[in-house]
Amino acid sequence: MTQAIRINNxxxxxxxxxxxxxxxxxxxDAGQWLALVGHNGSGKSTLAKLILGLIEANNGxxxxxxxxxxxxxxxxxxxxxxxxxxNPDNQFVGATVADDVAFGLENKEMPSSDMPKxxxxxxxxxxxxxxxxxxxxxLSGGQKQRVALASxxxxxxxxxxxxxxxxxxxxxxxATVMATLQNLKQRFGxxxxxxxxxxxxxxxxxxxxxxxxxxxxxxxxGSPSEVFSQCDVMHHNGLELPFVxxxxxxxxxxxxxxxxxxxxIKWLSDLKK
Amino acid sequence: MAIRFEKVNFSYGAGTTLAQxxxxxxxxxxxxxxxxAVVGQTGSGKSTLIQHINGLLKPTSGRVTVDNFELTSHxxxxxxxxxxxxxxxxFQFPENQLFANTVLEDVMYAPVNFGATKSEAKLAAERxxxxxxxxxxLWGKSPFELSGGQMRRVAMAGTLSSDPSVVVMDEPAAxxxxxxxxxxxxxxxxxxxxxxxxxxxxxxxDHVVAVADHVIVMHEGRVVAQESPQILFNRDITWFKTMKLxxxxxxxxxxxxxxxxxxxxKRPLTLNELADLINAEVSHE
Numbered sequence: 346m347t348q349a350i351r352i353n354n355x356x357x358x359x360x361x362x363x364x365x366x367x368x369x370x371x372x373x374d375a376g377q378w379l380a381l382v383g384h385n386g387s388g389k390s391t392l393a394k395l396i397l398g399l400i401e402a403n404n405g406x407x408x409x410x411x412x413x414x415x416x417x418x419x420x421x422x423x424x425x426x427x428x429x430x431x432n433p434d435n436q437f438v439g440a441t442v443a444d445d446v447a448f449g450l451e452n453k454e455m456p457s458s459d460m461p462k463x464x465x466x467x468x469x470x471x472x473x474x475x476x477x478x479x480x481x482x483x484l485s486g487g488q489k490q491r492v493a494l495a496s497x498x499x500x501x502x503x504x505x506x507x508x509x510x511x512x513x514x515x516x517x518x519x520a521t522v523m524a525t526l527q528n529l530k531q532r533f534g535x536x537x538x539x540x541x542x543x544x545x546x547x548x549x550x551x552x553x554x555x556x557x558x559x560x561x562x563x564x565x566x567g568s569p570s571e572v573f574s575q576c577d578v579m580h581h582n583g584l585e586l587p588f589v590x591x592x593x594x595x596x597x598x599x600x601x602x603x604x605x606x607x608x609x610i611k612w613l614s615d616l617k618k
Numbered sequence: 619m620a621i622r623f624e625k626v627n628f629s630y631g632a633g634t635t636l637a638q639x640x641x642x643x644x645x646x647x648x649x650x651x652x653x654x655a656v657v658g659q660t661g662s663g664k665s666t667l668i669q670h671i672n673g674l675l676k677p678t679s680g681r682v683t684v685d686n687f688e689l690t691s692h693x694x695x696x697x698x699x700x701x702x703x704x705x706x707x708x709f710q711f712p713e714n715q716l717f718a719n720t721v722l723e724d725v726m727y728a729p730v731n732f733g734a735t736k737s738e739a740k741l742a743a744e745r746x747x748x749x750x751x752x753x754x755x756l757w758g759k760s761p762f763e764l765s766g767g768q769m770r771r772v773a774m775a776g777t778l779s780s781d782p783s784v785v786v787m788d789e790p791a792a793x794x795x796x797x798x799x800x801x802x803x804x805x806x807x808x809x810x811x812x813x814x815x816x817x818x819x820x821x822x823x824d825h826v827v828a829v830a831d832h833v834i835v836m837h838e839g840r841v842v843a844q845e846s847p848q849i850l851f852n853r854d855i856t857w858f859k860t861m862k863l864x865x866x867x868x869x870x871x872x873x874x875x876x877x878x879x880x881x882x883x884k885r886p887l888t889l890n891e892l893a894d895l896i897n898a899e900v901s902h903e
Binding site: 384385386431432485486509512513515516517518544583584585588589591592595596597598606610611613614616617 | 793794796798871890892897
């Protein structure tokens, strides 16, 4: 299988010598949805910046679709990666939603006659086509994040990284962004690698694979149900299980391993029969 | 510091053809020395409501009283200094408003602004930083070098350093990890112990259950409920749907269990309550 990202022996220190990563390794297959989880300050956003070449590693290599990240390759590598940040208010430049999506295309020097179609497609994918002529600042947080996602999608990246993209949203906004991501995965399948950086386990639950990091170390790596079966390890690293996981460990009798909500409800109703 | 709203109406652009009415006939009370949570979906008027508590907005009609300060459409700007000194507001994502060169200077800003001497302000800032759990080693650093969770605590200290008797927080725990959220809720309870009157806006009903004594529910600019969380969260499920309000997670799961024929003896509000009720129900069989 093609690898989207390979990180080998990564070492990174802040200026004041606080080591963030020391000999960190991670491989992400193309088309995978990976949730990178850890508490605030665990190093997960730093990792995203390293992958984008926004900061430079002290040692080790980062390879994106076979191309090693270096000064002379950073622009080409970045073209394959789209990024959505936490604060929906910090990522708008256009006067209308459509202008905003156009901005990235202009940078890519796309002929303006091609743009309307690309913009419409991207906004349709995220369900924001009816808002094309609205001013971005009049949108709700969840709508803003979906427009940010459309701006990224219009550039047809192979990898999209969302860094705590739902953390500032209300529950409704969060649900719509998560539903949009599930849509994207269904639509693009193996053509799109998705990395969601989060400390919200209900969000991590939707991914194919969950990687827990703390102090720049890889703590757990597996499917959501494998990772959420490690209740003590999660707690020890300042994380919680999804709500139903926290419930299951308090039950008597308890189920073996992690069950999602539907499975837990079924397990309980079977128990009652 | 009793806070009372009497028939408060608020419109943006009042008196113009573009007038947009936000609050309708709001009458409510936020009890002294207690934690009041203001809840309701986005756009229900929560933020507009709390901006009346320190006079950032003035009612178009009606009256807000904070202790013996009375705020109406006629209140003069310079009279508001007294109100602002007793009411501290931490807006949503307050770390976006950090500005000074060092953490300590940032937190000293409010007391200096209200007339404290440099040394008094420094003492107040140190006390506030200690209270919000910002380690001494960080006080001389630039606020922008800190992690998200640390920045939030510095911003909270900035609200507390002028020792306001009313503390208003808009979504104080939003975006923090579970540990950070827990610490913030703990801070709310500590402030309550100090006798402060606390108002929090929250979308997380689990947080409301954890800290609030009193809940005000806003819907389309009106107050539709003001009561204890225990009474509120035992209302009929159809009411929550109409108001587009969530139950705490435990209550939500209990509703799903009910759909599958597992009926608990009462509606749980916390995780532990839910676990106990399920254990009782299942082991009875």
